Amino acid sequence: MLRFHNTLSREVEEFKPLDEGKAKVYICGPTVWNFAHIGNFRTFIFGDILHRYLEFKGFDVTYVMNLTDVDDRIINESAERGIGIDDMTAPFIVAFHEDMAALNCLEPDFEPRATDHIGEMIDIIRALLENGKAYESDGSIYYRISAFPDYGKLSKISFEGNIEGGSARVDTDKYDKEDARDFALWKLVDDPDATGWDASFGRGRPGWHIECSAMSMKYLGETFDIHAGGIDLQFPHHENEIAQSEGATGKTFANFWLHGEFLKIDNEKMAKSLGNDYTFRDIRDRGFSALAIRYLLLSVPYGKQLNFTFEGLKGAETTVERLRNFRRLVSDSTTGNGIDGSALSAARTALEQFESAMDDDLNTSQALAAIHNLVKEINSLMADRMLTKDERDAVLHAVAKFDSVLGIFGEEEKEVLDEEIDSLIEERERARRERDFAKADEIRDRLAEMNIILEDTKDGVRWKRG
RNA sequence: GGCGGCGUAGCCAAGUGGUAAGGCAGAGGUCUGCAAAACCUCCAGCAUCGGUUCGAUUCCGAUCGCCGCCUCCA
Numbered sequence: 001m002l003r004f005h006n007t008l009s010r011e012v013e014e015f016k017p018l019d020e021g022k023a024k025v026y027i028c029g030p031t032v033w034n035f036a037h038i039g040n041f042r043t044f045i046f047g048d049i050l051h052r053y054l055e056f057k058g059f060d061v062t063y064v065m066n067l068t069d070v071d072d073r074i075i076n077e078s079a080e081r082g083i084g085i086d087d088m089t090a091p092f093i094v095a096f097h098e099d100m101a102a103l104n105c106l107e108p109d110f111e112p113r114a115t116d117h118i119g120e121m122i123d124i125i126r127a128l129l130e131n132g133k134a135y136e137s138d139g140s141i142y143y144r145i146s147a148f149p150d151y152g153k154l155s156k157i158s159f160e161g162n163i164e165g166g167s168a169r170v171d172t173d174k175y176d177k178e179d180a181r182d183f184a185l186w187k188l189v190d191d192p193d194a195t196g197w198d199a200s201f202g203r204g205r206p207g208w209h210i211e212c213s214a215m216s217m218k219y220l221g222e223t224f225d226i227h228a229g230g231i232d233l234q235f236p237h238h239e240n241e242i243a244q245s246e247g248a249t250g251k252t253f254a255n256f257w258l259h260g261e262f263l264k265i266d267n268e269k270m271a272k273s274l275g276n277d278y279t280f281r282d283i284r285d286r287g288f289s290a291l292a293i294r295y296l297l298l299s300v301p302y303g304k305q306l307n308f309t310f311e312g313l314k315g316a317e318t319t320v321e322r323l324r325n326f327r328r329l330v331s332d333s334t335t336g337n338g339i340d341g342s343a344l345s346a347a348r349t350a351l352e353q354f355e356s357a358m359d360d361d362l363n364t365s366q367a368l369a370a371i372h373n374l375v376k377e378i379n380s381l382m383a384d385r386m387l388t389k390d391e392r393d394a395v396l397h398a399v400a401k402f403d404s405v406l407g408i409f410g411e412e413e414k415e416v417l418d419e420e421i422d423s424l425i426e427e428r429e430r431a432r433r434e435r436d437f438a439k440a441d442e443i444r445d446r447l448a449e450m451n452i453i454l455e456d457t458k459d460g461v462r463w464k465r466g
Numbered sequence: 467g468g469c470g471g472c473g474u475a476g477c478c479a480a481g482u483g484g485u486a487a488g489g490c491a492g493a494g495g496u497c498u499g500c501a502a503a504a505c506c507u508c509c510a511g512c513a514u515c516g517g518u519u520c521g522a523u524u525c526c527g528a529u530c531g532c533c534g535c536c537u538c539c540a
Contacts, residue, residue, distance in 0.1 A: 010470095028540075036540085043540040073538080157469075157536065183537065208538090230540030231471095240537085260540065261471085262533070269533065299489080300479065305472070305533060312478040315490030322489090325503065357480095365480045369488035376488095376505095383497090383505045437499055444501080455502050462503080 002057055002359045004226075005303055007234060007257040008154055012361055015256065017225050023059040025051065026216040026254070028229035028237070029111070031068040032092040033077065035279040038297065038308065039263040039270050041103060043230045045294060046260040046302035046362075048105040050228060052405045053358050064219045065108040067093060070115050071208060075195050085195055086115070099280045102290040104407040112215040114206070120214035121206045122199045124248045125185045129201065133247040137177060139188030139202055145181045148243045154257060155235035183240055185210050209240035216254075217245060227254035231261050260302045267307055283313070292317040295408045298364050320408060325464075326375045327409055329382065330395050334459055336386030343378055343391035347398040350374035354402055364406070371402050413465060421452055425461060428454075 002015045017023050027047040030036050036044075044065070051063045069089045078088035100107075125141055128134035133147045145151045184207040189196030196203045216224065222245070229238065238257065245253040262269070265276040283293055296316040300306040350370045357366035378395055381387070387395070403409040417425075428443040444454055448466065455462040 030540075040540045046540090071538090155469095155535075181537080231534075232539055235535060236537045237539090262540080264533065267532065295489095296478080304479090307478070309477070311476090312490075315478065318491090319489055322503095329503080363480075365489095366487070369480070372488050379504060380506085432499080435499075441500070453502070455504095456498070456500095457503075458497095464503095 003361055004256055004258055005361050006255075007259050010156075013256070015225075017059065018223060018255070021058070021060055023054045023061045023226065024064075024220040024224035025054070025061060025226040025228065026064045026066075026212070026220055026224060027227075028212060028233055029065040029067050030096055031071055031073070032089045032096060033071070033074045034092060035095055035281055036099060037270065037277050037279045038283060038293070039277075040230075041099070041280055041293075042263045042297045042302075042306060043260040044100065044105060045103060045297045047228055048103075048407070049298055049302070049362060049364065049405065050226070050258065051106055051108075052407070053362060056358075056401070056405050062110070062220060063106075063108045064110045064112065064216065066212060066215050067096075067111060067113045068208075068211065069093070069113045070195070070205065070211075075205070079194070095281075102284075103280070103294050104290070104410075110219045112219065114211040114215070117211065117214050117218065118197045118206065120218050121210045122186075122197075124210060124214055124217075124244060126200065127248040128185065128244065131247070133243075134185055135178065136201060139190065140184055140204065141186035141201055142177050142182045143185055143240065143243060143247070145179055145183075145243065148247050150246065151181075151243050152239065154242055155239045157235055157239070183207060183209065183236065185244070209237055210244060212237070213241050213245040213248075213253075216241075217249075222249045222251050222253075224254055226256045226258060228258040228260070231259040234259055258302070261305045263297075264305055264307045266309055286310075288313055288317060289320070291320045291408060291410050295320050298406065298408070299368060301361065301363050301365055303361065320410075323371070323375065323409055326379065327396070327399050328413065328462075328464060330378065330387070330392060330399070331412075332462060333382060333387055333392060335389040335392055338385060338388050340385070341388070341391065343381055343387055344394050346374055346377045346381075347391075347394040351398050351401060358405065367402075367406070371406075374398065417452075417463070421447065421450060425454070425463065429461060432456075 003012045004015050005011070006013045015023075025047075027044075027050075029044070030040055047063075047065065051061060054061045070085055074085050074088060078085045081088065125134060128143065129136075129141065133144050134141050135144055136142075186199065186201065186204045186206060188202060189204045192203075196205050216227065227238065227241075234257075242253050264270065265274075265278070268274060268276065270277050280290075280293065284290065292313060293316070296308065296313050297306070299316065350373065353370035353373075354367045357363045357370060360366070374395070378387075399409065424443055424447055428440045428447075431437070431439040431443065447454060447463075451466045453464050453466045455464070
């Protein structure tokens with residue numbers, strides 16, 4: 001039984017989709033004003049795991065991740081540089097796609113951009129104006145929170161007594177609003193040269209929250225199954241999305257809200273001021289593989305804070321390598337005729353444990369433990385005897401199932417060796433037979449430089465790319 | 467000021483009212499010409515102090531420490 005921690009109830013609930021067999025999921029994507037950092041990617045990998053696991057469970061999934069390609073930072077910076085906002089965001093969108101692909105994240109079914117959905121946003125704002133949940137003030141449009149009694153149901157924020165202490169951070173333009181809690185749906189743009197769009201209620205640009213209401217409902221309907229995102233978006237972003245969407249439609253917006261916890265670096269928060277806001281590219285430049293980064297970022301359940309350290313990343317690198325070796329070892333193994341089926345039950349058990357771990361609010365830590373236990377068991381068994389063909393197939397099948405969700409084993413190496421490498425390996429074998437180990441080692445070193453790692457086994461020489 | 471989370475071995479960490487998954491690192495060993503890969507063995511009483519209980523790491527309270535939210539933020 002698949003269960004998720006639902007922020008709305010603060011409890012783990014059984015996942016029941018709106019339509020039998022279908023799952024409609026929206027996750028808040030990046031603001032493409034810069035290279036995304038590994039904290040961002042932790043959340044997006046969480047989304048990817050959610051996406052993949054729903055498919056693993058047999059759901060027909062519609063997975064939507066937006067790109068926020070207009071906001072104050074983007075507008076200000078592109079204005080400073082004298083370019084259009086699209087010119088400013090384009091390279092970061094390309095980079096984001098590259099990074100996501102490198103991190104083995106599946107592409108979403110839809111990846112709507114805010115600037116392509118201004119019309120849909122305007123429609124929602126108009127509906128809110130018509131039913132009294134929005135009002136105009138100094139040319140801008142604000143949401144009237146007092147007209148939405150459910151406000152706060154997601155973040156559980158009560159506004160008695162806590163706005164006081166936080167008041168230093170309340171918007172400076174609060175005087176334009178009826179209530180300090182009200183937020184902008186549409187911000188007046190009176191400079192005709194500045195970035196803005198025309199609407200019946202005046203020229204302006206959208207507030208931050210309205211885009212997600214517009215895009216999620218457009219692709220998934222007015223009510224959908226799961227809305228995911230980073231924990232920091234819970235308030236105010238998601239709370240405001242609910243207010244806007246439910247305020248406009250009168251229907252429940254999303255049934256499940258899933259929030260990914262923060263990533264810490266060396267037990268400290270990630271912050272520009274601390275200089276630890278690493279981008280994916282920064283980490284790659286230090287020589288770490290994307291697979292190891294993915295492994296580390298998914299090794300802790302999404303609902304818990306994850307402490308990122310380079311020591312941990314180094315460990316992840318080794319671990320991923322071990323997993324890859326395992327799959328190669330099994331798939332290259334010669335099979336025997338034994339009738340001992342112990343590997344069959346091991347594979348079955350591992351698969352069951354994996355699924356029950358993932359069913360439990362995507363407990364990736366336990367899911368990985370199930371995989372590692374299988375690896376150890378089968379490796380140990382293979383040190384003793386050959387697998388039967390059925391056993392080998394069962395283990396490889398289990399690995400493929402695991403990896404369809406986790407995506408940490410990487411590509412299989414099926415490349416054919418080219419002739420030069422092939423003949424070098426043969427030459428080395430000849431030297432070894434003649435016990436000319438100096439020559440054999442020299443050839444091995446040469447191959448290593450060509451990125452070919454050799455392993456001598458009882459069954460002959462095995463190789464892999466380094 | 468209001469609210470939430472966390473504190474488990476050198477590191478990353480799961481988890482449970484009945485004496486603690488998994489990975490990395492480390493130590494010793496097997497195999498190997500040597501490596502590599504793999505295997506075997508070893509390595510914690512769960513922040514502190516109280517309480518509840520036959521029994522707590524797991525429940526309650528307090529203390530200390532860390533992280534977060536209270537309209538920029540994955």
